[in-house]
Amino acid sequence: MKGQAENEGEGSEGVNLEELKNKMAEFAEERDWDQFHTPRNLLLALVGEVGELSEIFQWKGEVPRGLPDWEEKEKQHLGEELSDVLLYLVRLSDICGIDLGKAALRKLELNSIKYPASLCKGSSKKLALLNKSTTTTSTNNNFYISSDNENGATDGGE
Numbered sequence: 001m002k003g004q005a006e007n008e009g010e011g012s013e014g015v016n017l018e019e020l021k022n023k024m025a026e027f028a029e030e031r032d033w034d035q036f037h038t039p040r041n042l043l044l045a046l047v048g049e050v051g052e053l054s055e056i057f058q059w060k061g062e063v064p065r066g067l068p069d070w071e072e073k074e075k076q077h078l079g080e081e082l083s084d085v086l087l088y089l090v091r092l093s094d095i096c097g098i099d100l101g102k103a104a105l106r107k108l109e110l111n112s113i114k115y116p117a118s119l120c121k122g123s124s125k126k127l128a129l130l131n132k133s134t135t136t137t138s139t140n141n142n143f144y145i146s147s148d149n150e151n152g153a154t155d156g157g158e
């Protein structure tokens with residue numbers, strides 16, 4: 001989705017998942033595209049957009065937070081691809097009957113239980129300790145904890 005949008009510059013305050021879900025449903029309904037918005041099609045579309053998002057970063061190497069050296073045009077393009085991913089994710093969740101907001105809040109809770117700040121914060125020694133203690137109690141959450149990342153752990157599981 002490139003180029004000038006009608007509501008460009010409009011404030012984003014108050015945008016919520018419910019609103020995005022309804023707008024996507026309306027968008028599909030108006031075009032009689034419900035027939036194409038099947039779970040599999042939406043998943044493939046989502047993955048395709050993740051690919052387009054990746055292309056923006058491809059070959060750039062690591063880039064600093066906030067992307068200070070990027071041109072506005074490039075940042076706008078990034079916003080468009082991020083939005084495509086979000087919109088397809090919202091639509092996929094809706095079509096699958098998943099309340100994405102509720103599911104995400106629950107997952108955040110699970111994450112905080114799985115990665116207690118008191119254990120994750122700090123040295124790699126503590127991360128290794130967490131790895132050891134959680135893998136013995138966790139049955140279906142296979143994950144690894146990067147020893148060189150002081151910010152936390154990477155979920156390689158579900």
Ligand SMILES: Nc1ccn([C@H]2C[C@H](O)[C@@H](COP(=O)(O)OP(=O)(O)OP(=O)(O)O)O2)c(=O)n1
Pocket residue numbers: 001002027033036052083084087088
């Ligand atoms: N069957 C479709 C096709 C598009 N869209 C919406 C959701 C996305 O936000 C956007 C995707 O549009 P494009 O497939 O045209 O993808 P891009 O905007 O990324 O364009 P391009 O692939 O040409 O860069 O439009 C949709 O809901 N259902």
